[in-house]
Amino acid sequence: MSNNRDSGGGTFLWLVDTIGGHFRNKRIKKYNKQARGVEEYQGINVDVLFPPQTYRDSIIISGGNQDERLYICQELLGNACNANHPVIILHTANTEMENIVARNGFGTVASSRNRTFDAFTSFEFNEILQVVTDTCKSKYDIKPAARYVLQVAYDLLINRGRKPYFSAFASCPYFQLSDHITTRLGSGVITQDVADTLNSLLLTGQTECPKIDSFFNDMKSQIDYMSAPDPAKVNAVSVLSAIKNKQILCIDLISSANVMLVELIVNSLIIAMNRGYDFSLMIDDIAFVNNDMLKNAICQKSNHHTIIVSNDLYALTGGKEDIFASIIAEAAKTVLFAHSSGISCEKWSKYVGEYEKIDVSYNNSSGWSQSSKWGFNTNHGQREALKREPKVKPEQINRLSQNEAFIYDQSTGSLIQTLIT
Numbered sequence: 001m002s003n004n005r006d007s008g009g010g011t012f013l014w015l016v017d018t019i020g021g022h023f024r025n026k027r028i029k030k031y032n033k034q035a036r037g038v039e040e041y042q043g044i045n046v047d048v049l050f051p052p053q054t055y056r057d058s059i060i061i062s063g064g065n066q067d068e069r070l071y072i073c074q075e076l077l078g079n080a081c082n083a084n085h086p087v088i089i090l091h092t093a094n095t096e097m098e099n100i101v102a103r104n105g106f107g108t109v110a111s112s113r114n115r116t117f118d119a120f121t122s123f124e125f126n127e128i129l130q131v132v133t134d135t136c137k138s139k140y141d142i143k144p145a146a147r148y149v150l151q152v153a154y155d156l157l158i159n160r161g162r163k164p165y166f167s168a169f170a171s172c173p174y175f176q177l178s179d180h181i182t183t184r185l186g187s188g189v190i191t192q193d194v195a196d197t198l199n200s201l202l203l204t205g206q207t208e209c210p211k212i213d214s215f216f217n218d219m220k221s222q223i224d225y226m227s228a229p230d231p232a233k234v235n236a237v238s239v240l241s242a243i244k245n246k247q248i249l250c251i252d253l254i255s256s257a258n259v260m261l262v263e264l265i266v267n268s269l270i271i272a273m274n275r276g277y278d279f280s281l282m283i284d285d286i287a288f289v290n291n292d293m294l295k296n297a298i299c300q301k302s303n304h305h306t307i308i309v310s311n312d313l314y315a316l317t318g319g320k321e322d323i324f325a326s327i328i329a330e331a332a333k334t335v336l337f338a339h340s341s342g343i344s345c346e347k348w349s350k351y352v353g354e355y356e357k358i359d360v361s362y363n364n365s366s367g368w369s370q371s372s373k374w375g376f377n378t379n380h381g382q383r384e385a386l387k388r389e390p391k392v393k394p395e396q397i398n399r400l401s402q403n404e405a406f407i408y409d410q411s412t413g414s415l416i417q418t419l420i421t
Contacts (some may be wrong), residue, residue: 028358034392035355038406041151041418046075048331049407049420055079057332058305060311062348064337066096068403069309071420072335073282076307077248080280081106086243087307088269089250090262091284098250108237108250110226118231119166119223119264122241125154127271132215134270135263148205149212152198153368159190163266165231166238170220174213177202215267219389222260228250239268243279252397256287266293273304282307287316299326306330314344335420336392336409339401345394352392352408352415359387391415 110117242249
């Protein structure tokens with residue numbers, strides 16, 4: 001479009017052209033806003049964003065500060081508690097997370113301040129065997145023959161009327177089991193046939209005794225801070241028992257470097273998955289990139305749901321594109337608070353996607369010219385072209401204010417920007 005303002009008629013045409021251009025640009029602006037698809041609100045209550053039926057959603061909460069993230073976590077845990085939906089929470093020294101669970105009566109906290117954990121509560125024998133042989137396999141290399149030693153320990157416990165708690169296996173004198181069998185036989189607690197069977201089992205698996213003893217000693221040292229000294233007295237809970245009883249269990253790992261504990265928990269979750277239990281796993285800022293078992297459990301498609309809470313999820317993956325892609329692909333909803341890392345902002349911007357924008361550019365020229373008479377002419381031009389642009393630019397994620405977030409719903413494709421109130 002162009003105009004010449006060297007006469008009254010030219011001025012009129014320029015005015016018409018300007019008004020027409022104004023309305024056209026207004027339509028372009030409206031089109032671009034609709035194409036971008038970001039709904040902006042001054043504020044939305046957290047219970048509107050996460051209504052009761054979202055208790056089973058897989059959700060990512062990344063960025064912001066701890067208070068911003070925990071505000072959403074409290075709503076999600078409340079929804080799960082009201083629906084009797086089990087949730088296993090893993091965190092490292094997040095006392096505020098523990099306070100939310102305890103203060104609201106959502107479930108049980110297992111930590112050094114509340115020693116209520118026993119790894120084997122509600123386990124059957126084959127599940128105990130699976131956890132022992134699959135946890136830190138490369139380090140202990142416990143062979144299938146370990147079954148027979150563990151069976152002897154298990155049968156002696158049951159024979160004494162004791163439940164097979166982890167604490168009992170951890171304190172079991174594996175190198176003296178033969179003496180215990182003899183003592184039980186001599187006191188008439190077991191028959192000769194039972195003693196012969198137990199001794200036969202012990203003989204078959206005795207080469208694994210050193211490995212089993214080493215495993216339980218090491219595991220006890222890593223888990224002792226939250227293990228119940230008397231599991232029966234405190235009604236101890238395990239990962240599996242919490243899931244079976246539809247409870248919320250909050251576990252303080254102290255450090256993600258506690259690899260044995262992490263693997264024991266993951267193996268317990270795998271047993272729950274294999275049994276077909278429906279549950280959620282909430283991971284609060286746990287660096288899982290160097291723990292293959294935890295990483296695989298998060299990325300595994302099953303009847304469990306994952307809620308990942310992190311100061312910066314992309315950083316938590318160690319910058320591993322494949323892990324990041326696998327995790328975000330499973331999320332029903334993603335909540336993005338402000339991120340300080342430019343790289344993370346770029347990754348999240350790319351994840352949210354792009355849109356076709358009508359890009360308007362202008363060119364102006366002016367000068368003296370002579371047609372029928374000398375005059376000063378001004379020419380205005382406008383060019384329009386389609387251009388792909390991020391729906392959310394990296395700098396927009398970086399500059400989010402307190403409690404402000406982008407919330408992306410992958411199932412509906414909706415994207416909103418709002419203060420969470």
